[in-house]
Amino acid sequence: MTGGTRSRRLLLLLLLVGVAARAALGVVTDGLLPNGNFEQGPDASQMNGTRVTSPNAMPNWEISGFVEYIGSGQKQDDMILPVPEGARAVRLGNDATIRQLLSVTRKAYYSITFSAARTCAQAEKLNVSVGLESSVLPIQTVYTSSGWDSYSFAFKARHSTVWLTIHNPGIEEDPACGPLIDSIAIKNLSPPRREKGNMLRNGDFEEGPFIFPDTAWGALVPPMDEDDVCPLPGWMVMSDTKVVKYVDAAHHAVxxxxRGVELVAGREAALLQEVPTTPGRWYGLSFSVGDAGNGCAEPMVVEAYAARATARVSYESRGTGGSKRASLEFAAAANLTRVVFQSYNHHMKPDGTLCGPVLDDVSLVSVRRHAARRLLL
Structure with missing residues (x-):
C-alpha cells in the first residue's frame, strides 16, 4: 500500500468519524434538552454530600464551580428546597456553571426556556449565553406562589454546534447560596412575518418561547438590548429588571x-415593536385587553402609545377571564413608529404574586384621514 493510499484512507476514516459524531449528537428538537430535567445524576463517588465534584458527573452536562445536586423536599436550615418537575434539580452556588453542547441548524433562531427558583441570596441573577450572545436575567422578583418561574432566552445559531451555558456570577459568604435550576427546554423559532392585513409581526403572539405543558405559570420574557434576539419574535421588552409573561390558553384565559402576553410589571416594563410608517399618514392600532382568569380581580388599565397618540384602556377584571377590544388612531411622525404597551398599575393576586392585564390580537393598518379618532372602544 502506498503512502498516498494510506493518507486517503485515513482522511476517509476521519471524515466518517466526524459524520458519525454529528449524527450521534443530532440536531435538537423542540422540548426538553437531553437530561434537561436532571433526573440522571452523578454516581455517589462523584459527590461530596450534595456537591458534585466531577466536571462530567452529570450526564449530558459539563459543570464547574460550586454545583449541587438537589432532591425534592431537601432542607437547608429551616427552608425546604422544592423541585417543580420530577425528583431532582441542580443548584448553582458561587461562580457555578452548567453547559451543554447542542447541535442546531446554522442561522436558525431558537429560544431556551428553563425553570429557576431563588434560595438564600438577595439579588440573584443568571448569565445565559450561547456563543457570543448572552443575557443577564434578574431572578430576584418571584412571580409564582411556588417560588419557581420559567425564564426564556433566544439566540441566532452562528454555527451548527453551540454551547448553551448558564452561569451564576454571584459570590456569597455561603458558597452554596444560589438559584435552583430545573427543566431546560429548547424551541425553534419561526422568523416573525407580517400577516396579510396587519403591519405588525407576530401580532397574535402565537410564536414565542417553549411553555412547559405541565406548569401553570407560562414563561417570562426578560428585558433585552435592542440588538438581542427576543424570545417573542417581532417584539422587544424594555425594562431595567422586570419582565412580561408569555401565557398559554391551556392554563390561562387568552x-x-x-397564546397571549400578561403585563405583570406595571409601568416598569414595556412591550414594544417598531414598524415602518410614512410620515403624515394615518394608522389604526387595535388590540384586545383582558385578564388571564388567574384570580387577578382588580380594575386594570393598559396604556398604548404610537407616535404622539396615547390611549388608556380600562378593563374591570373579575379574575375569571374575558376581554374587550380597543383601538387607537394616529398620524405617523417618522419612517419608523414604536408601538408600545404597558400596564398602568401593579396588580397582585390574593396569594401575593404579581399579575396584570392580558394583551392579545394586536393589529396595525393604514386608515383614511377623515376617519381618524383618538380612541374607539
Whole structure:
C-alpha cells in the first residue's frame, strides 16, 4: 500500500468519524434538552454530600464551580428546597456553571426556556449565553406562589454546534447560596412575518418561547438590548429588571388563539415593536385587553402609545377571564413608529404574586384621514 493510499484512507476514516459524531449528537428538537430535567445524576463517588465534584458527573452536562445536586423536599436550615418537575434539580452556588453542547441548524433562531427558583441570596441573577450572545436575567422578583418561574432566552445559531451555558456570577459568604435550576427546554423559532392585513409581526403572539405543558405559570420574557434576539419574535421588552409573561390558553384565559402576553410589571416594563410608517399618514392600532382568569380581580388599565397618540384602556377584571377590544388612531411622525404597551398599575393576586392585564390580537393598518379618532372602544 502506498503512502498516498494510506493518507486517503485515513482522511476517509476521519471524515466518517466526524459524520458519525454529528449524527450521534443530532440536531435538537423542540422540548426538553437531553437530561434537561436532571433526573440522571452523578454516581455517589462523584459527590461530596450534595456537591458534585466531577466536571462530567452529570450526564449530558459539563459543570464547574460550586454545583449541587438537589432532591425534592431537601432542607437547608429551616427552608425546604422544592423541585417543580420530577425528583431532582441542580443548584448553582458561587461562580457555578452548567453547559451543554447542542447541535442546531446554522442561522436558525431558537429560544431556551428553563425553570429557576431563588434560595438564600438577595439579588440573584443568571448569565445565559450561547456563543457570543448572552443575557443577564434578574431572578430576584418571584412571580409564582411556588417560588419557581420559567425564564426564556433566544439566540441566532452562528454555527451548527453551540454551547448553551448558564452561569451564576454571584459570590456569597455561603458558597452554596444560589438559584435552583430545573427543566431546560429548547424551541425553534419561526422568523416573525407580517400577516396579510396587519403591519405588525407576530401580532397574535402565537410564536414565542417553549411553555412547559405541565406548569401553570407560562414563561417570562426578560428585558433585552435592542440588538438581542427576543424570545417573542417581532417584539422587544424594555425594562431595567422586570419582565412580561408569555401565557398559554391551556392554563390561562387568552382573548384569541393559543397564546397571549400578561403585563405583570406595571409601568416598569414595556412591550414594544417598531414598524415602518410614512410620515403624515394615518394608522389604526387595535388590540384586545383582558385578564388571564388567574384570580387577578382588580380594575386594570393598559396604556398604548404610537407616535404622539396615547390611549388608556380600562378593563374591570373579575379574575375569571374575558376581554374587550380597543383601538387607537394616529398620524405617523417618522419612517419608523414604536408601538408600545404597558400596564398602568401593579396588580397582585390574593396569594401575593404579581399579575396584570392580558394583551392579545394586536393589529396595525393604514386608515383614511377623515376617519381618524383618538380612541374607539
Amino acid at each position: 382573548p384569541r388563539g393559543a
